[in-house]
Amino acid sequence: MNKQEMNEIELIIGKILRVGVIISVAVMIIGLALLLIQGNGGYGSQFPTTFAAIGRGLLQFKPDAILMLGIFLLILTPVLRVVVSIYAFLKEKDYLYVYITTFVLIILAFAMIAGYWIGR
Amino acid sequence: MITANSIILMLITGLLAGILGSILGIGGGMIVTPILTVAMGLDIKYAIGASIIVVIATSSGATISFLKDEMLNLRVAMFLEIATTIGAVTGAALNGVIPKAVLYILFGLLVLNSSYTMIKKLRGKQKNDAATNVKADYLAQKLRLDGSYYDKATKEEVNYQVKNVPGGFLMMLGAGLASGLLGIGSGAFKVIAMDNIMKMPLKPSSATSNLMMGVTAAASATVYFFNGTIVPHIAVPLAVGVVFGAVIGSRIMQHLQPKVIRIIFIPILLYLGLQMVLKGFGVTI
DSSP states (O other), X not given: OXXXXXXXHHHHHHHHHHHHHHHHHHHHHHHHXXXXXXXXXXXXXXXXXSHHHHHHHHHTTOHHHHHHHHHHHHHHHHHHHHXXXXXXXXXXXXXXXXXXXXXXXXXXXXXXXXXXXXXO | OOOHHHHXXXXXXXXXXXXXXXXXXXXXXXXXXXXXXXXXXXXXXXXXXXXXXXXXXXXXXXXXXXXXXXXXXXXXXXXXXXXXXHHHXXXXXXXXXXXXXXXXXXXXXXXXXXXXXXXXXXXXXXXXXXXXXXXXXXXXXXXXXXXXXXXXXXXXXXXEOOOOHHHHHHHHHHHHHHHHHHTOOOHHHHHIIIIIISOOOHHXXXXXXXXXXXXXXXXXXXXXXXXXXXXXXXHHHHHHHHHHHHHHHHHHHHHSOHHHHHHHHHHHHHHHHHHXXXXXXXXXX
């Protein structure tokens, strides 16, 4: 793998991330607009925190469910950065860093499970 | 309960935090939490939850302006992220256990410290980024943490080595802990770990720190997301405001002397930090 190819991979990573940020911000703005139009989030003083509840709320176009989706997408963008970095290191045949980066991804996955578990 | 007014107030707060953050060179989290708690009386728990989303918005928002950062050292970032993410998850878990008064005091001290750093910067003493002759130690060689970057000022390609990897790793554990516990990016700690301890040049240190901030914040944000600490009506308008504010701020920066703005805002920051410490001790002025 030469420097030229590495540069191209990094540019692709940058573009993927840019799209990720734009999508999550767009979802947030749609949710905010809907919240302002409807005047409430659709859940009273509560808001959904589980995938199941958010999913159900999305089908009913509840503003809070859309807002939570936007937040979750925003949290996923740095995670996406880690995932594509694993791919970049793999292409570079830098296996030590494929392991190191995969380990970071495992910690992030563990964080999600821990949050779910603490939240109960 | 939620009115259009409060949403718009949060949007404006985020916008201002984004503009100020990029001008003052501190993370949005350092500005948002004092305003939410001291000025608006919000519970610090929810302020921290919203602030961690602001940190991700700031870090990821930077990718909208720059597709690719030449200064970045991806190997250093990924290796040290093992430490910051473990620290962040621990910090987020501790957040529910530690008394709120302690959170107020810790946060207030951090704000005071960052205003002190800004005053020091104002009085000159800009650290020059001389390529020091650092000899890589065993671990740094094994992990191939060396790097290079193009210095625009001297028009030279700078090659550098790093050392003291275990020390930097430990400092990053602390940086992650602070980030998860208080909902901040803890960029200053990260730069200290790389620049002061590992002897990495300042420019790649700050670029690498910015990338690490997003990944570190994502680790604690998932904990906060699922345990209901991130309130959508607060976090979303703030995050949206910050993204746009940061874009505006970086534009303003090109036309303005940041020194003047810093002189204006350091007293405000000092005041907010002091208020937070006092709030922790149960005193309100």
